[in-house]
Amino acid sequence: MRPLSEQDIRNSFINCSKGDASRLPIPRDLDERPWADLDFLGWRDLGAPGRSYLVTEHADRLVGVALRSASSQRGFLHRSMCSLCLTTHPGSGVSLMTARKAGAAGREGNSVGVYMCTDLTCSLYVRGKKVPEAGLRFEETLGMREQIDRMVANLSAFLGGLYA
Template identity: 35%
Template sequence: MLPVTEREIRACFVNATLRERNNLTLPADFADLDWDAIDYLGWRDRKHDGVAYVVVRLTDGPVGILLKRADARSRHKSQCSWCEDVHLPNDVAFYGAKRAGKAGRNGDSVGTLVCENFECSANVRRRHPAPYQGYDVEAARAERIEALREHVAAFAARVLDGD
């Protein structure tokens, strides 16, 4: 992902009010982020329980999405819809987002199951053992990275469809 500044982040949210954008808390490690190792920027707000943010770079620039984590937990282990990692070392949560524009103001929303702390970029970059001799581990890894980018962009497009 290309780096984004704090100013760009606060300006790019498509489903948040001005007050919500001004009150968002950046990730604690924002200054030290390895932008080459992430496909989107996602974090939970340290000051507001259940609130999270995702910034994804689309062709027109960065798009920010304010998310709310569902209170209810699944009794079963869920799979992340973005990284689709079957060896998940972390929890998955359901996050909902108001749609952009008039649809969001009318209460229309979309949701997804995603790694609770947004570890998807690390998950798709982990090296898994080759399932058979001759299996191209690096090609499979590149495919997982590209699939993650497509899934996050598709979710952002669903949020933007309300505009």
């Protein structure tokens, strides 16, 4: 992924108003992000539990999505798998992230959801740059490039649902 500026990020959001996009918190460490290893930029709103944001290239343009997740505490023995990168995590390491649809459907309250790594670092898990805390990645016969392509396709399918 190419490095993004704060203005790139704010201009990319498709499921919130321009006013909301202008007020949302942007990560302060943009210059320090491992851009070459990211397929999307994801971050949580530290001031509002349950709010997260994701920005990526989709359909030849930059797309930003405001996400919400339920705050549920699951036991450490409970494991869930991310639908994007197929990493498993204990407890609340995977969350159902929902996004209001773009346009009229979103204004009517329609949304789509996907189970994702709560920390939104799927790209780093797939590349082996980050190890899930007490979670695991299954050993696969697919190479890293195929795993990355699968993750990007899973993300693309989720984002495509925002327009349907």
